[in-house]
Amino acid sequence: MSPTGRVTRAEVAARAGVSTAVVSYTLNGGPKNVAPATRDRVLAAVRELGYRPNATARALRLGSTGQIGLVVATMSNPYFGQLTDETERAAAARGLALLVRTNSARDLTTAVEQLAERQVDGLLIAQSMDEASTAAVRATGVPTVLINEATAPDGVASVGVDRFGGARTAVEHLLGHGHRSVAFIGAAPGEDRRRGWSDALRAAGLGEGPAVEAEYSREGGYRGARRLLALDQPPTALLAGSDEQGLGALLALHEAGARVPEDVAVVAFDGSIASAYAWPPLTTVTQPTQEMVGRALDLLLQPGEPQQSILAPALVRRRSCGC
C-alpha cells in the first residue's frame, strides 16, 4: 500500500499484470479499448485489493464529481432536517450524492468555500445570503441555487415559497373562525410573513394585533407566547412564523392553563412532521418541500439565466385553529 494506507493503481496494475494506463482505460472506459479478458483481470484485481479510484483525482481531471453540496444553518430545527432528507432522496434519484455542511456559526462564506473546495458539481444554500457569501458563491464558479428563500441576490437562482401569501391565508382563516385579535410571533416588521399577517388584518378593517419578535426556535415561541399572555388583553389567536415557534407557544399556553383552540387558536408555518404530532395537532402553512427541492435541482443541473422561482404553500388544517 501507499504511505496513506490506500491501495494504489500501480498495485492493481502489478496484480493484473498490465500497465497502469490499462488500469485507467479499464476504469474510465477509455480513451483506448481494453480486451475483454484483460478488463476482467483488472476488475478482479480491483476487487481483490479493495482498490478505490480516487474521486478527488478524478474530479480534478474530469471536472465532474457526481456530488452536490447543501448548506443548512442548523439541523436542530427539524424542518431543515426534513428538507435535508428530501434533498438527499431527490439528488439520489438523479444519480447524485449529497454532501451537507451545517453552519450554526452563520459563517456562510466559509461554508460555501469549503464545500466548493471539495469539488462539488453544484451548491444548494438554505440560508439567506449576505454580500460576503454572495461574493464567495461568485468566486467559486460553482452553480448555486438558493433554496427555501423567496428573494435572492442578483445573479443567484432561487426557489422559495410565497411566505407573504401563506401568512395572509393563515390569518384570513383565523378571521373566518371569528377571531378579531390575532397576534404574531416571528420576525421584525418588513419580513414577508409579518407583512402577510398585517395585510390580512388591514384588509379586514382591523388594527394590527400584538406582535412579538422571537427567534425561530421552540424557546423563541415559548417566550413570545408568554409575553402575549401577560398582556392586559391577550389575543384569542396567534400566527407563529415557524412550526418550532408554534410548538413552543403551545407549551406556554398549556402551562398557563389556556385551552387550544378554545381560548387561543394557533396556526404555525412550515409543515414539519412535528406539527402533526403536537397536542393539539398544529394547523400550519405547509411548504411544498418536495417540489421546492426538485425545482432547485433542475435549476442547478440545467443552469441558464438565474431564475427566481416562487411556489405556493398550502394551509394544512388540524385542531389548533379551531377546525
Place this chain on the structure above:
Amino acid sequence: MSPTGRVTRAEVAARAGVSTAVVSYTLNGGPKNVAPATRDRVLAAVRELGYRPNATARALRLGSTGQIGLVVATMSNPYFGQLTDETERAAAARGLALLVRTNSARDLTTAVEQLAERQVDGLLIAQSMDEASTAAVRATGVPTVLINEATAPDGVASVGVDRFGGARTAVEHLLGHGHRSVAFIGAAPGEDRRRGWSDALRAAGLGEGPAVEAEYSREGGYRGARRLLALDQPPTALLAGSDEQGLGALLALHEAGARVPEDVAVVAFDGSIASAYAWPPLTTVTQPTQEMVGRALDLLLQPGEPQQSILAPALVRRRSCGC
C-alpha cells in the same frame, strides 16, 4: 480564468509578477522562504482575483484536509439533527470543518466510500454497522469512530451510551411511582433498551408488561401506543425507546382521552429539545451528546488501539412520568 471558471495559480503569479512556485511557497509557508514584500504582493493578488487554493489538490499532496466526515441515517429525527450540530461545534473548536452525509437509503457502504473519497481526515458514523460497511471502513484506511452506538465491530472505535442501564433506571423510576404494569415501545427482544426494561421488571418480581415493536419515529410510537391502548388491560405506564416514539405515543394517548401521567405515565429515551417542549413535557433518559461527541473526536484525532467507550445517560424528570 481556467475552463472550470476558477482563477488559477498562474493568473495569481502573473498579477503579482512572480513565478507560480513563489505563489505556492507563499500560500504553503514553504518549502522556500519568500521575501516579505513579495509575499504581500502575492497575497494582494490572491485577494484581488479571489483565488482559492484547491483543497483537493492540497489534500492529495499533504494527506490532510482539515475536514472530518459524519454519516447519519436521517436528519428527520431531531435527535440526530442536534447530534450533528453538536459535532459541528465540537469540530470547529478543534479547527476542523464537518462534512455530513445523510443516508436514508441505509447504504452505509456507499456513504462511507463517498465521504472517504472526498479526502476527509476522519469519519464519524452514527449508525449501526454491518459487515459490508465495516469492510468499507477498513478499505478506506481513514480513521473511523462509531458514535451513538454501544457496540462496534472488532477493530472499530466507538462511543456510545449505556442503553441497558438507562432503560433499567427509567423503569425503576416508574415502579417507584407505584406502577406495576409498565409497557415498552421500541426494538425487538435482545436490544439493550428492551433488555433493561425487562431486567428491571424481573428484578421487581413482576412479569414482563406488554411490548410493541415499532419504528423509531413519531408514527411508530403513535401506532405502538394505539396497540397498547387496545389491550384488554392497557398498561398504566410505558417506556418508549426514543423521544420520537414517546412524542407519537403522547398523541395517541391524547386522542384516546387518556390523561398523562394520571392514566398512563410515559418515559422516553434520547433527551432531544423536542422532549422538553412536548405536552406534558417528557421525562426522558438523556444521552450526554456533548460528551459523546467530544470523546469521539478525541478518539478520531489521536487514534491508537480502537477503544469502545460507554457513557452513562441521565434520567431527566419532567411531568410525563408523574413527578
